[in-house]
Amino acid sequence: MAQFRDTLTLDAPRRTKDGFLAVRARAARTGVYQYLGSEIDPQNQHGLRDKGLVNVLRDDATVFDETAARSFIGKPITDNHPREAVTSENWRDHARGTVMGAMRDGDYLAFDLLLTDASAIRKVDGGKRELSNGYSADIEIGNFTAKDGTVCVARQTKITGNHVALVDAGRAGPECAIKDHAICDAITADELAKLQASLTKDSNMKKIVLDGLQVDLADADAVAVAIDKLQTKIATSDKALADAQSAHDKAMAAKDAEIDDLKSKVVDQAQIDALADAKAAVVADAKKIAGDKLGDTAGKTVADVRRMALDAKGIDTKDKSDDYVEARFDALKDASPNKPKVLDSIRNPQFVANDSASIHAAAKSARNR
Template sequence: MIFTDSVPVTGVRRTEDGYLVAEARVARTGIQDYLGTEIDPDNEHGLRDKPIVRVYRPESAVFHADAMHSYAYRPMTNGHPGGDGVNSKNWKDVAIGQTGGEVVRDGQFVKVPLVLMDAKAIADYESGKRELSMGYGAEVVFQDGVTGDGEQYDCYLGPMKMNHLSLEHRARGGIDLRIGDHNPNTPKGGHDMADALRKLLVDGISIDVTEQGAQAIEKLSTKLADAATATKNLTDAHATAIALKDGELAQKDAEIDALKGKQLSDADIDKRVTARADLISKAKSIADADYTGKTDAEIRKAVVIAKLGDAAVTGKADAYIDARFEILVEDAAKDPVRQHFQAQDGKQKNPNDNGQSAYEARLNDAWKGETK
């Protein structure tokens, strides 16, 4: 967890190359106030909804040997970078200077030399942005108690490990020393309350909050906005998927209706069987052949070819061939001799017909000769 602290700046000077060099108190013992959401974001210790959590930093946390080493050569930033602080991946983007290596205890403070090397940060400092806030990590021990000075606290810190030092307008720990005028009414080690607050518009309501409170609210507002955007994206994607499914179902329903329209009723089947039998009967009356497996058009064409030859159908449309077939059917219906023999085709032949079959065959041959 990264915490922030605040200290005053003193002994400032400019170098020939434009850098700003100073000595600064960068940490102090005592109690500092945090929001419950900062200290206990998951409410594991029942402090998340508490407006103010008093965090005690004893001497064992501030002046621990490991802590003292960690104050040296820390990168400086113009405002806290957020996240996990400063590291090798973002140092080039956020660093504006650094602390020096001469770390000393100054009463209840830790003092280090520092240098601002970035022109924008130096301009901000000269415009009044003069407080420092330490970014550090530490174990939080959730145990309330009372300091040696009689101040109550809700939890305390273990040894601190510094990450970076940030230039701020208003930082958490307040000021003891400051370049310029000092408000005599400012409490020791802190800011005047009205001076430390900033106005923030939340859901149309203007409220006064600390800088850290404003940062927490803005962070939560960003998360809420991101969550709302993600929810909308999911809702839109779901609606699109449903619309696609509805389209697919509608297409399937249309295909089913089309298949139903193509399905024949029993009456339709009877009509087709009757028509087919009638067509084959007509075809056989003209040219007796096996018409199994042929379509109606193929049967008509085969009959016309059998009767009139290939030349009668070559290059002709189906309508023409159908018309020639109907003419042949009408002509066959007008030939009584042919009708007689066709009627005899279905009768049982008698092998003892005393020459009747031979006689009928001769008559049939004679008829064929006359029709050619």
């Protein structure tokens, strides 16, 4: 027995004193309906599974069969089609109301529906007003002709109702909504794009794997949930990537700053040579001043060498500034180690005296001449 879902139409609803929503819905009509071949012949026993759309006849005897009509009474109203048939085991999970009655209304089969769930009622008030029957039926394969002459490859018989679903978009399209006098066919050729998958487990509707979960393409809600999950993962991954890139950029900026700082501290060879020459000159001057008392100048700065020279000469530099030390050092290095030479130009222009004794001796010698 195959499973089917047909779209209904609703007349104007009314509210009970308890807040429930009561409405009469016109359901299936007689005539020709088009289904996917995979719904009619899922095992391809008759070669119809891969034929795409096929015509199926539903005649008066099937639509208005008393047993078929009564099979919907007491069945639950659901919010969207569940993925499995509603049973006593899962009724609490899916039921949002009850089918209270079934009757013939002209060329239509009508149901009295009572929505008892506040959330479902609010969705109806918010615009979710299309309905879709969930049922099973036997399929007779053969050559059948409708009243209008349309040839059909199959005929539905022995319909058994399972539930009536509240949906956003049923097979009958947006005209099948909760409003006055809106009468819609159960399934028409113009609505084939919205054809939903069979409730049977052996349906051959294509499935895809989203985030490790196999999803029936006919189950719009499951597909939406899977896609939302994937989009959330993508957003999370994008944020993590952006955060990682930001952290990397900050680390690189810090490293570049460190490199620039180190570069600023590097002295080139010319500067090194100049510093070495300057120290060598100071050391040479210091040796002239202090002689062997200077000590080892290795590893000493120019300022240190100056202080060593002055200390060796007995000049205390402990509390003296570098400027003072440099001035005293320069004064000592510029001073000659000998007394100024005095030229005796009076008596002996060729004689040079270096001290007072020599000068007196030279003067005495000059008098004796």
